[in-house]
Amino acid sequence: MTVESQRDIDGILKVGRVVARVRDAMLNAIEPGMTTAELDQLGGKMLDHYGAKSAPKVTYNFPGYTCISINEQAAHGIPGARVIQAGDIVNVDVSAELDGYFADTGGTIVVPPVARVKARLCHATQLALTRALAEAKADAPIHRIGKAIQRTAKAHGFKVIRNLAGHGVGRSLHEEPEAIVGYFEPRDKRRLRLGQVIAIEPFLSTLSTQVAEADDGWTLVGHPANLSAQYEHTVIVTRGAPIVATLSEARN
Template identity: 70%
Template sequence: MTIENQRDLDGILAIGRIVAEIRDAMLAAVKPGMTTAELDEMGGQMLSRLGAISAPMKCYDFPGFTCISVNEEAAHGVPGARVIGEGDIVNVDVSAERDGYFADTGGTMVVAPVADGKATLCKATELALARALAEVRTGAAINQVGKAIEDVAKTHRLKIIRNLAGHGLGRSLHEEPEGILGFYDRGDRRFFEYGQVVAIEPFLSTRSSYVSETDDGWTLVGDPASRSAQFEHTVIVTDGAPIVATRSQTAA
């Protein structure tokens, strides 16, 4: 989607604020002993209260309001009976629609006590997102997002999950440009266009470069001993720094 008018801008910013609020509330609520289904129900109640609809449910019949991935699960984790424990690494991915506009966001945290390696993984992935966003502007090469993420991964001796990527969105959950990769692809000749709405989401991992679906048909897992993190923002491309629609409301 490309922003065409004030209504488009207001629509993306409104749904962006909603998913950001839910993301932050869910991550803050994570505690040992709760199930991922309980955490997801919180997200579902907030979506209803804020007048939004779960995008994975709406678009793909996903069996949950949000995607919650724990430990070996890299993405698209199905909420259920899994009990969150001390030291677990938990990713929450929230995407939703309101008034015909979509936004997508995610974050990762570690349940105390926090091991140094897991803290480093999360901090590095969050840094990778910040570095990637610095490359998003009108006329910039899309593959520079991947280069920025790859540089951070190499510095921290982490792997990039190569078959997960960012994407365009706005009028639906996944649109062009698809495949905004987390590594440098010199063959990608695309450029960002003014007003494009895109989701930038690095996935860094301790062991896995690729993930595949488990028997549930949704959850993505690589090496069972691997741990991964994802941070994601929906942004609008401008001639300068992108407009971050999913920024935390506590951030100025």
Template identity: 50%
Template sequence: MIIQSDADLDGIKKIGKIVANCLQYMMQKAEPGMTTKELDDLGGAYLERHGARSGPKLVYNFPGFNCISLNHEAAHGVPSATKKIQMGDMLNIDVSAELNGYYADNGGSMIIPPGTKKDLLLLEATKKALENAISGVKAGAAINQIGANIEKIADQYGFSIIENLGSHGVGKSLHEEPEFIAGFYDKRDKRVLKEGHVITIEPFLSTGAFGVDEEADGWTLVTGKEHRTAQFEHTMVVLKDRALIVTYPDPL
């Protein structure tokens, strides 16, 4: 969507804050022995307490409130009553929700301690890739610069990029124009950002995988089991000279 009014901006800010605080809450609660469904139920209850509705459930009838992925699961992991979080797991949580007709989307990855040096570097690199991509966002900027800025950091750290996952527009629905924004430099993409655009940026960096496949459940996207993937995501409004991030959580 493109912000047209103060009401639009206020709506995006409100749902942005809710999903950011929900993600922070879920990451604080994650611990070894907990099932991914137990963690998801905590997130679903948090959204409900704040008047928000799960975006994946509302838009796609996803079998959970949030996407929770472990290790070689890169995205869209289905919460399970039998899948337990273990020490050393790479955990990704993606929270998106709707409030009063507005949607926001954010995600984050973490290691359930202890983590290896490589795990921690992957998290560091993915965070920096997100920050570097955001730094180039402004009205009139080339959309493919987002992927170029992600690719620069991935190359510096020696990690690969999941090329068939990307960022997207958001606002009045969970996925909108601009559709698929590559996490790598795509010279064929001639689109530019417009003032007021609401978009996500979500780099997916991996220890060696370049793509994901869909599991038999029809949702979970996986790499080979020998790889791990990290993702961090913010929703933002494109301003004349910068990005306005709406998914920063409240201070702890």
């Protein structure tokens, strides 16, 4: 969507604050011995507390309130009986609808003890998001976002998962512009528009550049030994720095 009024801006910021709180609470609650279903229940209860609805449930009938992906799982992991173990790399992706507006966010942590490669992967992916956000300006080519992500991944010795991408968001979970890829695609001639609402989400990995759907019909996985990280913000495009709707409250 493109915001057309202060009401639109306020709506995106309100739902953005909700998903950010849920994301941060879930990431902070992760500990060895917890199942992904238990972690998801925390997210579901928080969304309900704020009067928000799980966007993947509403939009796609996803079998969980949030997506929780561990180790070889890159995205769209179904919450269930899997037990979180020490040393796991865990991604939480939270998206919700509130008062007709949608926001999408995600983050990744490593359960201690933290292996050096996992810490480096998370750091590089966070940095890729920061550098991608700096390219999200009105009238800028969309492919600058992917170029920033790809350059950061390469500089840190990691790969980009090429068939996972950011997207438009706002009035629904996935909107135009679709396929805001994490690599430089010079054939993409699209430009960002003033007031456009988009989700930017780099996926960096140790081995895989492609992921495929698992037998459960949802979870996306690469090589069995692959590790990946994802960080995601919903933003409103301006002529300068974007308005980030999904910042942690400590940074607001």
